[in-house]
Amino acid sequence: MTFTFQPEDLKRDSSKKMSHQHLFPLAMEEDVKTADTKKANRALDHEKENTRSICLLEQKRKVVSSNIDVPPARKSSEELDMDKVTAAMVLTSLSTSPLVRSPPVRPNEGLSGSWKEGGGVPSSSSSSGYWSWSAPSDQSNPSTPSPPLSADSFKPFRSPAPPPPPPDDGIDEAEASNLLFDEPIPRKRKNSMKVMFKCLWKNCGKVLSTAAGIQKHIRTIHLGRIGDSDYSDGEEDFYYTEIKLNTDSVADGLSSLAPVSPSQSLASPPTFPIPDSSRTETPCAKTETKLMTPLSRSAPTTLYLVHTDHAYQVTSEGPPRPPVTIPGSAKFTPNGSSFSISWQSPPVTFTGIPVSPTHNHPVGTGEQRQHTHTVLSSPPRGTVSLRKPRGEGKKCRKVYGMENRDLWCTACRWKKACQRFTD
DNA sequence: TATGCCGGGAA
DNA sequence: TTCCCGGCATA
Numbered sequence: 454m455t456f457t458f459q460p461e462d463l464k465r466d467s468s469k470k471m472s473h474q475h476l477f478p479l480a481m482e483e484d485v486k487t488a489d490t491k492k493a494n495r496a497l498d499h500e501k502e503n504t505r506s507i508c509l510l511e512q513k514r515k516v517v518s519s520n521i522d523v524p525p526a527r528k529s530s531e532e533l534d535m536d537k538v539t540a541a542m543v544l545t546s547l548s549t550s551p552l553v554r555s556p557p558v559r560p561n562e563g564l565s566g567s568w569k570e571g572g573g574v575p576s577s578s579s580s581s582g583y584w585s586w587s588a589p590s591d592q593s594n595p596s597t598p599s600p601p602l603s604a605d606s607f608k609p610f611r612s613p614a615p616p617p618p619p620p621d622d623g624i625d626e627a628e629a630s631n632l633l634f635d636e637p638i639p640r641k642r643k644n645s646m647k648v649m650f651k652c653l654w655k656n657c658g659k660v661l662s663t664a665a666g667i668q669k670h671i672r673t674i675h676l677g678r679i680g681d682s683d684y685s686d687g688e689e690d691f692y693y694t695e696i697k698l699n700t701d702s703v704a705d706g707l708s709s710l711a712p713v714s715p716s717q718s719l720a721s722p723p724t725f726p727i728p729d730s731s732r733t734e735t736p737c738a739k740t741e742t743k744l745m746t747p748l749s750r751s752a753p754t755t756l757y758l759v760h761t762d763h764a765y766q767v768t769s770e771g772p773p774r775p776p777v778t779i780p781g782s783a784k785f786t787p788n789g790s791s792f793s794i795s796w797q798s799p800p801v802t803f804t805g806i807p808v809s810p811t812h813n814h815p816v817g818t819g820e821q822r823q824h825t826h827t828v829l830s831s832p833p834r835g836t837v838s839l840r841k842p843r844g845e846g847k848k849c850r851k852v853y854g855m856e857n858r859d860l861w862c863t864a865c866r867w868k869k870a871c872q873r874f875t876d
Numbered sequence: 877t878a879t880g881c882c883g884g885g886a887a
Numbered sequence: 888t889t890c891c892c893g894g895c896a897t898a
Contacts, residue, residue, distance in 0.1 A: 848879075848880065850878095850879065850880080851879080863889090863890085864881090865880085865881095866890080866891085867881095867889085867890060867891065867892090868880075868881060868882085868891075868892065868893090869880090869881060869882080870880075870881055870882085871880075871881085
């Protein structure tokens, strides 16, 4: 990745002209819009919360009552959903790591991430919301995402036929990847296989080594059968799946995880949850995708991140993001390397860094959202770009001077945009 | 370096 | 909500 561009010159010229001519007008509009939308969004969030909970309950009933072979169905759904996930991941990657631009990468990541999660990070895999909690590893490497991604990402694209680099332990995983990507899946685990049981509950990705353990987990944690934890009517069977881990692959996965995990934590985990929720809960799913329950949340949040997060300073605003992501991505198109100009724009570069860390932490529930939001949004700083160009006219400070600060407009006193001498 | 202003925090 | 201020971006 060598940027042979003479971005410096181009940047300077373009940035100066661009910022004033294009950005300014947009920024003004954005500000107005964002202000209005924020309030509206908050209200909507509450409604969404309620809706989600309802949907979840309904879904749960459906799953239980109807004899749907959840395990298989889920897997397929996950696989199918991978596309969505992939898309989300791509967006994320674009925003997060400037270096990695190839969309295809995501797919692999998603796959690799899934198995990795299963092996290395128990809870993270399927549960969008909770994975962050349970997996300490996620937090550990917030910043590292890009390197691993880039490496993985290119492989798939360049070589259509060749086998995917990241090893998948679970047969399911491999199959899924095949289905999704139409890539031949040569690899099958020859080595010792370790059987694990993975909780398929929407937000939960818990992996236990024993069926009894996973059943108990589901019964107590998800089904709320605390009292009769030992009693099993078989319902739990629907909520967990058996996964086979190859020791070797696991090792590989772990190694790869170390670097990758950060990025994955951001993107991949959410992916899983989304698929599950959307798949199984068809009816609600669509509405949920945006409303989402704890599970679904993760997905949406990630998306937000993708859009918003990256501008480095845009903390609270959702809408502004577009500028950041869109511009950057748009220019990338030609080659991985060509992006230089737009790409280097300050907002983008920074975004990735701040975002990822915060990202990991948030994984909670409602709080997560806010945290992620703020953090995420901050990057989008599309705002940054949106930031009003410095006023040319004289401001209170200049007019009255520090001595007469009393005469300043309140905004100036508060270090806000001057209201008296607007440009 | 000075200035303008965003984002956040405290009261 | 008001007030302040840290810190960043720009001139």
